[in-house]
């Protein structure tokens with residue numbers, strides 16, 4: 001629901017708690033800063049520079065929501081309840097050894113490296129752990145659900161397809177069976193034609209405010225060329241530049257914004273995967289979810305996507 005009148009409400013944008021001013025030097029109590037590697041479990045993978053210093057580091061989540069050796073499921077399974085052990089993997093990708101808040105403080109080259117690591121970790125989960133579906137996401141800021149400020153990303157891989165991804169896969173299949181075309185390719189062509197919601201574009205990627213965004217300035221980032229799985233993604237620098245540009249623009253409107261950045265990518269071995277078109281969803285968390293959202297699954301967005309795009313384009317990057 002787009003309801004622009006709601007923006008006039010006092011206190012519509014709840015401001016996030018003021019975050020500590022930061023230096024870019026290592027913080028003694030931050031487990032993700034260079035020099036504090038002993039505060040995390042041993043790394044699963046890392047990328048190093050010419051001097052052998054790590055630039056991107058992957059560690060197991062110290063408090064995993066899922067694991068490869070899950071505890072025994074104590075709940076009964078019955079007609080009423082279906083219980084399954086939470087098998088899977090939960091990894092943390094530390095995007096930089098420096099104590100930065102988000103990608104607005106990282107150069108495009110560094111973001112490109114991080115994106116390559118995402119593809120590597122997805123392939124690892126699919127091919128070596130035999131987990132067919134994964135989510136890669138960022139929780140930034142307190143309202144975005146972050147517990148640590150240092151720039152990082154999480155990957156969870158599962159033996160099942162998560163609900164939202166499953167719905168998107170099915171919607172893409174249903175659309176294709178009716179129209180013989182990829183739903184997302186059609187959306188891209190439409191957005192590039194009228195350009196009313198376009199926020200950023202280069203030769204390989206585009207970003208636009210979502211037609212029915214759940215939160216003000218919700219933006220989607222897609223490759224122009226059809227591809228189901230992010231493991232095959234091309235032109236890392238162009239994608240890094242696009243993602244960074246959208247976050248910089250949003251940060252120009254909502255200083256130090258809280259947001260979730262989520263990758264939707266086709267599961268391995270799913271017959272629907274070729275029909276899918278991978279994409280990132282960037283959801284600023286400027287308003288809190290309340291009764292209508294929890295109770296009805298109805299999201300009120302107080303800024304139309306067309307107006308949001310116009311506002312974002314006014315920001316200098």
Ligand SMILES: [Zn+2]
Pocket residue numbers: 026027030031032033098099100150
């Ligand atoms: Zn840190």
Ligand SMILES: [Zn+2]
Pocket residue numbers: 182183184185186225226227276277
């Ligand atoms: Zn497509």
Ligand SMILES: [Zn+2]
Pocket residue numbers: 168264279281
């Ligand atoms: Zn999606």
